Amino acid sequence: MSRDSISNTYAFQKVTLGPWGLVVPLAAKADVTLPLDRMARLALAKDANAIVTVDDVSGLSWSASIPVS
Known part of the structure; x- marks a missing residue:
């Protein structure tokens, strides 16, 4: 990144x-x-959204459905 x-x-x-x-x-x-690399783009091509999960150093995590563009 x-x-x-x-x-x-x-x-x-x-x-x-x-x-x-x-x-x-x-x-x-x-x-x-x-x-997104080529393989990720191919895997997500049929989906309108992806689930993104963020993990905190404390062990907490949050997830959200994000539009793929």
């Missing part, structure tokens, strides 16, 4: 790339474009 994939909403709390994933400080907000 490149830095260009992250569009931060706020200048003071930014989502950044870390060594093992995204670093999201408290109150940060950003639009993140997830890159």
